[in-house]
Amino acid sequence: MISRFVLPGLLVMVALAGCRGAESDAPPIHINPNMDWQEKFDPQERNDFFADGRAMRPPVPGTVARGFLRDDTAFHFGRDASGEYSTANPVSITDELMARGQERYEIFCAVCHGSAGDGNGIIMTGNYGYVPAPTYHSEALRAVPDGYLFEVIGNGVRSMPGYAQQIPVADRWAITAYIRALQRSQYAEGTGMASTSLPSAGASSAK
Numbered sequence: 001m002i003s004r005f006v007l008p009g010l011l012v013m014v015a016l017a018g019c020r021g022a023e024s025d026a027p028p029i030h031i032n033p034n035m036d037w038q039e040k041f042d043p044q045e046r047n048d049f050f051a052d053g054r055a056m057r058p059p060v061p062g063t064v065a066r067g068f069l070r071d072d073t074a075f076h077f078g079r080d081a082s083g084e085y086s087t088a089n090p091v092s093i094t095d096e097l098m099a100r101g102q103e104r105y106e107i108f109c110a111v112c113h114g115s116a117g118d119g120n121g122i123i124m125t126g127n128y129g130y131v132p133a134p135t136y137h138s139e140a141l142r143a144v145p146d147g148y149l150f151e152v153i154g155n156g157v158r159s160m161p162g163y164a165q166q167i168p169v170a171d172r173w174a175i176t177a178y179i180r181a182l183q184r185s186q187y188a189e190g191t192g193m194a195s196t197s198l199p200s201a202g203a204s205s206a207k
């Protein structure tokens with residue numbers, strides 16, 4: 001009968017012997033290492049193989065991430081190859097573009113600049129202490145090139161924040177086209193505008 005307990009008893013003793021209760025610096029036995037340990041450089045590690053001593057290699061100068069080649073400077077930067085502002089909108093002006101421009105303008109710009117572009121948006125008329133947004137119908141802003149308006153939308157100007165994060169490039173051109181329409185709407189001459197149906201400029205009146 002005693003022998004029935006010998007084998008289990010021995011196993012328990014062996015198992016308990018494994019819990020030595022002492023710390024060990026030796027790594028645990030790794031039965032199947034596969035490729036768990038390899039020669040490699042950690043991030044930011046030094047590597048004297050390269051002249052600059054960096055293991056992490058910078059991209060080759062001129063590298064362009066796939067889909068990020070922005071060689072159409074007029075479209076992407078509102079400037080021509082020599083760095084001057086584009087005088088014309090690089091996208092073709094269609095009904096869809098104007099509708100898109102109006103929609104985006106009403107979302108992002110009208111709160112300050114007003115639906116008619118006269119600078120009387122709700123944030124301005126509500127007297128919240130914000131720097132006044134200018135009217136687009138001044139001589140100066142009627143004279144700026146399209147590329148400038150495009151740039152203001154993306155980068156902001158003085159105390160106006162930039163909207164590059166919210167408004168993609170194509171929409172910035174749509175808004176630019178819409179601002180031009182707003183400007184023309186305030187300076188209709190003779191019957192020039194009579195037959196053209198402009199997008200509604202909202203309730204606020206022009207100065």
Ligand code: HEC
Pocket residue numbers: 105108109110111112113123130131132133134141149152153157158159160161163167175179
């Ligand atoms: C939060 C309010 C606010 C919003 C929203 C806003 N703007 Fe402005 N904008 C301003 C203010 C303020 C100025 C004047 C900045 C200054 O002179 O310091 C300005 C100036 C401008 C100017 C004149 C730049 C110049 O050279 O005088 C243009 C053009 C313009 N904004 C276009 C836009 C467009 C387009 C949008 C929508 C994408 C927009 N703004 C959204 C507040 C706003």
